[in-house]
Amino acid sequence: MSWFVLCVKAQQEKKVADVLRKMNVEVYCPMIQETKVWSDRKKVVETPLFKSYVFVKLEEKYRGIVFGAPGVIRYLFYLGKPAVVRDEEIWNIKKWIADDGKDLDKLSxxxxxxxxxxxxxxxxxxxxxxxxxxxxxxxxxxxxxxxxxxxxxxxxx
CATH class of the missing domain: 2.30.30.30 (SH3 type barrels.)
Structure with missing residues (x-):
């Protein structure tokens, strides 16, 4: 099984990931905490690290199943083939996000x-x-x- 990159509609990453999980597809949608500032308040919101992209892990022959989820546009392609992300790269993203809280202390x-x-x-x-x-x-x-x-x-x- 390989990790593929799905292109999804803008601001639909989390919804698409939830629907795909319900379809028993292994999904990874890395989310980060951001502080949004308005004129009257501040709020910490969870936003996707990669806008309009979601990672799915499945076998090549089952790639079409993801189009049953509303919001999925297409697969990301590289050199005429669906882009494949290695397990190590997904692991590195997860590690970076886990260490992100430590970085905020240093930034302050x-x-x-x-x-x-x-x-x-x-x-x-x-x-x-x-x-x-x-x-x-x-x-x-x-x-x-x-x-x-x-x-x-x-x-x-």
Whole structure:
């Protein structure tokens, strides 16, 4: 059995996953917690990590069964064949989501002037001092080079 990627209607990921589970199909729809801010309130909501995509694990000959669920559009294709996701990749997504709560604690400690070490990307293992932070990026001063670099926030924690 292989993991396939289903393209589903926008904002229907959770509903499609529930219907497919009721049809006894192994489904994975990774969800993350996001804080939505309105003018009068804040709310933590659960949103899909991959918008308009759901993973299903089934045998090749039973791929057509998923079209019985409302909201399913098609399979994602790569090089003319349905895209197959390895078990290790699904496991890595699950592990990343499980560790996400730990990252939030580290993010709350990031303030201008604090020291950081880049964990991923081209600047991996470089140390610096936080210059500024926004929703997605961190700018920091690389002491050894004397320049300000900008990296994705997820690469820092």
């Amino acid at each position: 400690q990031l303030i201008p002037g604090s020291e950081i070490v880049v964990q991923n990307g081209l600047l991996k293992d470089h140390k610096g001092v936080v210059y500024w932070i926004n929703k997605n990026n961190v700018a920091f001063l690389l002491k050894e080079m004397g320049v300000v670099a900008q990296v994705k926030l997820r690469d820092v924690v």
